[in-house]
Amino acid sequence: MTHDSVTQDSVILSQTRAGVCTLTLNRPDKLNAANDELLLSLTAELKKAEVDPAVRVVILTGAGRGFCAGQDLSDVSGRDMTFTEHLNATYNPLIRTIRTLEKPVISAVNGVAAGAGASLALAGDIRLWAQSARLIEIFSNIALVPDSGSTWFLPRLVGYSRAFELMALAERVDSTDALKMGLCEHVFPDETFADEVQAYAERLAARPANALKLTKQALNDALTGTLDEALDQEAALQQLAGDHWEHQEGVTAFKEKRAPNFVRAED
């Protein structure tokens, strides 16, 4: 079933189809540069998707030829907040919402991702890129520090020195290099990108939602903890997974030599 929950002139478009909610940044004339309305609306839409039983996977993407060109630079003069206050009020809650959302989030990078837009591209659990997409840690071009999680995501993916170089020189990473460097999991042709992303998301949507929620939690915790902490956390979360009906269904399906059905009304 398809439902559109936001009108076409909104800064965020939302459409849900086959368990997949696509949230589209919709300021194409500015390559979806982020103003406060966009950042707060996106966070609100993510929270709505989290509690909507019709949604099992979320896609973040951009309208037009850009994914997100970072902070809208025409929107900053005369701002009555410090940088720190602004980040804490807008970008940081958004990035935290993505990383803690109890459903998989796919960054579907359809075009250029720059500055905080690059951080958004990196923040998804899965990153799918169109062939013409590119990522630029562009902050140093305007003598700013990478923010919105880039300093956390990028060195974990490419190592400290490569991250520093990309940030210091604001080098463009194209989709071929992004795939090699592990900045994305898959690259699809521009012409079929939206369909490929939807098909990929539907594959994820058919997987056991509770187990994926707990897996996301375990991985995020493991990234910041010790091996001992990860072992304890796995043991605790395994109990929650093992007690869930999905586990019963998986085991029964295996024994009956059939595909498991992980999509049920009681989710």
Ligand code: T3D
């Ligand atoms: O709290 C805080 O404020 C701190 C947070 C900071 C977070 C950040 O994200 S800092 C980084 C901000 N972003 C940038 O510096 C990127 C600026 N944009 C660019 O350098 C280029 O546009 C791109 C490299 C991203 C793409 O280049 P290109 O040649 O493909 O496109 P273009 O022609 O430059 O841009 C198309 C239009 O979008 C153009 O408008 P026009 O001339 O057609 O009317 C351009 O001005 C507009 N646009 C692109 N990026 C932004 C933007 N308008 C406002 N803000 C932007 N960030």
